[in-house]
Amino acid sequence: xxxxxxxxxxxxxxxxxxxxxxxxxxxxxxxxxxxxxxxxxxxxxxxxxxxxxxxxxxxxxxxxxxxxxxxxxxxxxxxxxxxxxxxxxxxxxxxxxxxxxxxxxxxxxxxxxxxxxxxxxxxxxxxxxxxxxxxxxxxxxxxxxxxxxxxxxxxxxxxxxxxxxxxxxxxxxxxxxxxx
Numbered sequence: 001x002x003x004x005x006x007x008x009x010x011x012x013x014x015x016x017x018x019x020x021x022x023x024x025x026x027x028x029x030x031x032x033x034x035x036x037x038x039x040x041x042x043x044x045x046x047x048x049x050x051x052x053x054x055x056x057x058x059x060x061x062x063x064x065x066x067x068x069x070x071x072x073x074x075x076x077x078x079x080x081x082x083x084x085x086x087x088x089x090x091x092x093x094x095x096x097x098x099x100x101x102x103x104x105x106x107x108x109x110x111x112x113x114x115x116x117x118x119x120x121x122x123x124x125x126x127x128x129x130x131x132x133x134x135x136x137x138x139x140x141x142x143x144x145x146x147x148x149x150x151x152x153x154x155x156x157x158x159x160x161x162x163x164x165x166x167x168x169x170x171x172x173x174x175x176x177x178x179x180x
Contacts, residue, residue: 010072011112026050064116080109094113117173128173128174136161149172154167
């Protein structure tokens with residue numbers, strides 16, 4: 001087990017390391033099914049892109065990007081983040097990707113989400129965390145509702161994906177909304 005940052009019952013979250021920038025990680029963003037509802041998979045994801053992302057974004061203090069590790073086998077199965085952390089407005093954008101399809105539907109994303117949201121509200125003293133998802137992404141909409149996010153609005157036809165324009169549904173959560 002590498003150094004955990006946040007620990008749950010079935011997952012732990014840790015910093016992304018240079019050794020994580022490997023073929024498995026890269027393949028998530030080249031997989032049409034993994035990326036069917038997000039802005040990835042529009043251009044091929046190259047190793048150099050991953051390395052540059054690691055050097056500039058992952059190590060930035062404006063982004064908290066963590067690896068989701070399945071405790072049963074110590075495997076990196078996805079990433080979760082609080083991005084665009086704003087210390088004045090005390091807000092951040094929440095994002096998650098589960099790249100390992102073998103763990104889809106097993107609740108690891110929900111557990112990881114609760115860990116990072118609690119960290120955002122408690123340790124980072126955020127007031128608001130927000131996210132957005134494609135109108136086609138029913139799974140993310142259910143997760144957002146379950147976590148306590150409130151639907152705040154819709155950007156009509158804001159994303160072109162899979163041959164059509166898709167609405168983006170926006171969610172927000174205030175510290176008092178978070179279900180512990």
